[in-house]
Amino acid sequence: MSQLFIVGTGPGASDLVAPRAIEAINASTDLVAYGLYLDLLGGVCHGKQHHELPLGKEIERARLALDLAASGKKTALISSGDIGIYAMATLVFELLDQQIEGRESHPEWLEVDIEVVPGISAMQAGASRTGAILGHDFCTVSLSNLLTPWETIEKRIHSAGQGDFVISFYNPVSIKRDWQLNAARDILLQYRPASTPVLIGRQLSREDEAITITTLDQLDAKDVDMFTMVSVGNSESKHIVNPVNEKEWIYTPRGYKKKLSFKNEKLGEEVTV
């Protein structure tokens, strides 16, 4: 039977990998991934055939995963984070669609049983390390203009600014793309305060994790690399410091403050909504 698992393995820490992801990898004989993701997973990948393709070879990776599965090998296509958020999953279905529409010559792909396994994405790991920046309406914007025109990305950032969404930037910089994050910052400064809290999370949940809390006006592409996620609060997000243990947190409120104030005024009387 042709089986393809499309698996998100979380941000990196083994205790944030869903058991279903481990089951899928265990059940597979062949693993297709960018090499780093298999390194992060470690032991569960042993004894399997590894097919590692570098960055930039996403189409080839998706094709190979479908080809292997169609040939009868139980295959797992692996990305870190959630494989359905900007990663490989959508590309597999795009290839399937091309086949259904007669633009590919791989009818065997249609025989493959596909299961997508969700995972915890980098922005969720970053948010959890620093509190609850994603606590209210948020959006994700990929700053990679290799596939999406910059005009489209700009429009998205303007819309996110107008809507006052918390924004998580994926693919914030790369070797060739070093200006997009600053352009995004400058757009957002038209809509929200310079003091808006920003979370910069590098190698989240991994050994060399580094977390920085800064402000929107201080956000700079030079402080960010390919292993980093960036989340920008909305106009109400707050950066707080616990004076007792100096722990810093960012949270985005949902509007409970009005209820909390009302409760205090009523001297502990419960307010039901």
Next chain:
Amino acid sequence: MSQLFIVGTGPGASDLVAPRAIEAINASTDLVAYGLYLDLLGGVCHGKQHHELPLGKEIERARLALDLAASGKKTALISSGDIGIYAMATLVFELLDQQIEGRESHPEWLEVDIEVVPGISAMQAGASRTGAILGHDFCTVSLSNLLTPWETIEKRIHSAGQGDFVISFYNPVSIKRDWQLNAARDILLQYRPASTPVLIGRQLSREDEAITITTLDQLDAKDVDMFTMVSVGNSESKHIVNPVNEKEWIYTPRGYKKKLSFKNEKLGEEVTV
């Protein structure tokens, strides 16, 4: 030592619970949650003191969790999904903030060591069941206007429409709120086609899971309840049907189609970017 774990336990299936969440619950003596979440978790909750508060009592739940932890009981505050996405995490930090600002009278809260454990959210479970609807820029909008004014929510939906984001609606309906989803639909119909694919996922990853794929113009609040998440594709999302096994998928493309077409024209020659 005062310890509070703020734990997201995933959409419901045990194989989608992060091991760190289980560790946190195991390490705790006291669990605070809406009762359903503890039922879903089953055995791991045995032998603990359960503090169950109903819907509508979120402030009380957060206060209780901080009080218990501050009193020396290792406590886990639990929500399903990702507890940092619309759920309890942000409220705990809001209370902490109130204390730091002198508006509460609980200095002992500041002694509590807090760890937030992320989880897989309902929208990710829904997306994975049906392919990759979250494959490109997306946003979340809560339709609960109990805490957030409807005018603000409307503005967010308009912005999401203008920006052509995939949109996941949280809290789409409740007993008292039965019109907001249809209002949201009508706003989005100003920006994207009536045929835009929509995913309706009820009780995702749970025993009585039910998934429906429909179109934006057919989306109706009467088909949705409190256990349901709704994701609306962007203007390029596609609903496909595999003619061999009749499996249906929704994916949101990232723009690889141009690369795929180019590759075919070059008769298999690789295109590097």
